[in-house]
Amino acid sequence: MTNSKHHTGIRYTLLAIAAGVALALTACGGGSAPEPTQAPPATPAAEPTKVSADVVAKGKEAFNKYGCQACHAIQGFAEGAVGPALNNLYTDAQQIIASAEYKSSEGKATTVEGYIRESILNPNAFVVAQCPTGPCPKGVMIQNFKDQISESELEALIGYLMTLGR
Numbered sequence: 001m002t003n004s005k006h007h008t009g010i011r012y013t014l015l016a017i018a019a020g021v022a023l024a025l026t027a028c029g030g031g032s033a034p035e036p037t038q039a040p041p042a043t044p045a046a047e048p049t050k051v052s053a054d055v056v057a058k059g060k061e062a063f064n065k066y067g068c069q070a071c072h073a074i075q076g077f078a079e080g081a082v083g084p085a086l087n088n089l090y091t092d093a094q095q096i097i098a099s100a101e102y103k104s105s106e107g108k109a110t111t112v113e114g115y116i117r118e119s120i121l122n123p124n125a126f127v128v129a130q131c132p133t134g135p136c137p138k139g140v141m142i143q144n145f146k147d148q149i150s151e152s153e154l155e156a157l158i159g160y161l162m163t164l165g166r
């Protein structure tokens, strides 16, 4: 029976194809393979890297409550153009505290957190160079926030601002 022999041949061929497809599918299912883990940073982060959604929400609330948005821009959130835009604050702050200008100023911060705190509580310790419409004016950033903002609002505000530009 040449016919049945022929059929058997086809059946094996089909089985082989099916097996091949199954293998290919398994290989493609590689999405379940573990993601390569990120290399740890060369130096351990000295500052908290995670800020909770609660803190961000509370920080944004304080930002609006104390009128920061009247002078500062944050993409998608605030559009002030008197003081520096805060979109890249974390990176900007790192550069500022490392700069010769900052080191020869009255600024005493050595961390981004400390720099943001100082910017709010003691704004004249260091006056940022560039504002949207020219050199930053000294004394325009509100000088007495330290008497207005509660400790918990301040912490949330700093926590929130530290998420910008990281």
Ligand code: HEC
Pocket: 063, 066, 067, 068, 069, 070, 071, 072, 082, 083, 084, 085, 089, 092, 093, 096, 116, 119, 120, 123, 124, 126, 127, 128, 131, 136, 137, 138, 139, 140, 141, 142, 145, 157
């Ligand atoms: C009346 C306008 C005005 C208001 C309101 C204001 N700022 Fe400012 N802010 C400025 C100006 C101008 C500067 C730049 C001059 C300086 O460094 O003092 C500045 C600087 C800063 C800096 C440093 C920015 C950088 O790039 O290094 C931070 C941080 C900051 N302000 C946060 C705030 C927060 C938070 C509030 C609200 C609690 C606020 N500011 C309210 C005008 C304002």
